[in-house]
Amino acid sequence: MSKSLRPESYFFSESTVVQTPGQVFGPVVGNESTQYRTTAKFTTASDIKAYAICAGQVFLQPHTDTTKVNLVLRPYRQPINGLAIKYFVYRGLKKTDFIPSGDTNLVSHSQVGTATSFIQLLWSQLKTFNDWTDAEADAETFLAKWIGYDPVNQAANTLIDDYFFAADAYGDENNETIKSFEFPMVPRGTHLGNFTGDYGLDIVLSDGDYKSLTSSTGFQFDLAYARTAENILDTTQLPTGYIEKQYREAITHFMDPAAFWGLHYENGTIWVNESGTAVKKNGQAIYDDVVANFATKNTVYLHLQGIWGGRTTITGHMRGNWAVPML
Numbered sequence: 001m002s003k004s005l006r007p008e009s010y011f012f013s014e015s016t017v018v019q020t021p022g023q024v025f026g027p028v029v030g031n032e033s034t035q036y037r038t039t040a041k042f043t044t045a046s047d048i049k050a051y052a053i054c055a056g057q058v059f060l061q062p063h064t065d066t067t068k069v070n071l072v073l074r075p076y077r078q079p080i081n082g083l084a085i086k087y088f089v090y091r092g093l094k095k096t097d098f099i100p101s102g103d104t105n106l107v108s109h110s111q112v113g114t115a116t117s118f119i120q121l122l123w124s125q126l127k128t129f130n131d132w133t134d135a136e137a138d139a140e141t142f143l144a145k146w147i148g149y150d151p152v153n154q155a156a157n158t159l160i161d162d163y164f165f166a167a168d169a170y171g172d173e174n175n176e177t178i179k180s181f182e183f184p185m186v187p188r189g190t191h192l193g194n195f196t197g198d199y200g201l202d203i204v205l206s207d208g209d210y211k212s213l214t215s216s217t218g219f220q221f222d223l224a225y226a227r228t229a230e231n232i233l234d235t236t237q238l239p240t241g242y243i244e245k246q247y248r249e250a251i252t253h254f255m256d257p258a259a260f261w262g263l264h265y266e267n268g269t270i271w272v273n274e275s276g277t278a279v280k281k282n283g284q285a286i287y288d289d290v291v292a293n294f295a296t297k298n299t300v301y302l303h304l305q306g307i308w309g310g311r312t313t314i315t316g317h318m319r320g321n322w323a324v325p326m327l
Contacts, residue, residue, distance in 0.1 A: 092199030
C-alpha cells in the first residue's frame with residue numbers, strides 16, 4: 001500500500017463488532033446470484049455508541065423501524081488520501097437520542113446535560129452564534145428538519161445530494177420546495193448516537209461531480225435508499241441484458257467496511273473507543289482488534305484508480321456471480 005494514503009479514522013462503534021455469514025457485505029447467503037448486500041450488518045444485545053468516522057456533515061433520516069433513525073455522514077476531511085468517500089450511512093440508531101419521544105423537535109436545551117456529544121455540540125454552536133444565555137436557550141427549540149429529519153415534506157425519490165448541495169430558494173416561503181440548511185459539522189470521534197438491536201454501515205464511494213438525475217435500473221442514492229434498514233441490490237425483477245449488467249455495476253459504488261479499515265494496516269491509524277477512552281491502533285493491532293472481527297476479514301477486493309484527463313475510479317468486487325469485468 002502506498003505510504004501517501006496515510007489513513008486515519010475513528011472506528012464507527014464503541015465495541016467489538018461480531019458478524020454472522022448472513023450479515024456480511026457481499027452476495028446474500030442463499031441468493032448469491034441475484035442479491036448483493038451493500039450494508040455491513042451487525043446485532044447488539046444492548047445499546048452501543050456510534051462515532052463519527054471522520055469530520056463531516058450530518059444528515060438525519062427515518063428508518064423502517066419507527067424507534068430508529070439512519071444518519072448520513074458526508075466527509076469534510078477524507079480519512080484516506082486518494083480514496084474519495086461520498087457518504088458513510090449509519091443504519092439503526094436510537095431515535096430518542098436525537099428527537100424526544102412523540103416530538104418533532106430536536107432535544108431541548110434543558111436536556112443537554114444528558115445528551116450525546118453531538119446534541120451538546122449543536123446547542124453549544126447555536127448559543128454561541130446567537131449569544132444566548134442558558135435561560136434564553138431553554139426557551140428555544142431546535143427543529144429536527146434543521147439536521148434533515150422532515151419525512152412528511154421529503155419525497156422518497158429526492159436525491160441525497162439535493163439536501164447537501166441545495167441552492168438557496170427564492171420567493172415567498174410558501175412556494176419554496178426545498179429550504180437550504182447548512183447541515184452541522186462534527187469532528188472525528190463525535191458520539192453521534194447509539195445503535196440498538198440490528199444496525200449497519202454503508203460506505204459509498206464518490207463519482208466526483210457527475211450526478212445522474214434518472215436511472216434506467218431504478219437504483220439511485222435517494223432518500224428511499226437512505227431510510228432502509230439495509231440496502232440489498234436485487235436483480236430478480238430486472239430484464240436480462242444491458243439493464244441487469246448496469247445494475248450489477250452499482251456494487252462498484254460501495255466498499256466493505258472491513259476493506260476500508262484494512263487499508264489502514266500498513267501505515268495508518270484507527271482510533272477505537274475502549275471503555276470511554278480513545279485508543280490508537282496501528283499495524284498488527286488494526287487486524288487483530290478491528291478487521292479480524294468482520295466475517296469478510298480475509299476477502300480480497302481489487303480497486304483500480306487511474307488519472308488520465310481527469311479522475312477515474314474503477315472498483316472491482318470479485319465476489320461470486322457478482323464479479324464486475326474490468327475495463
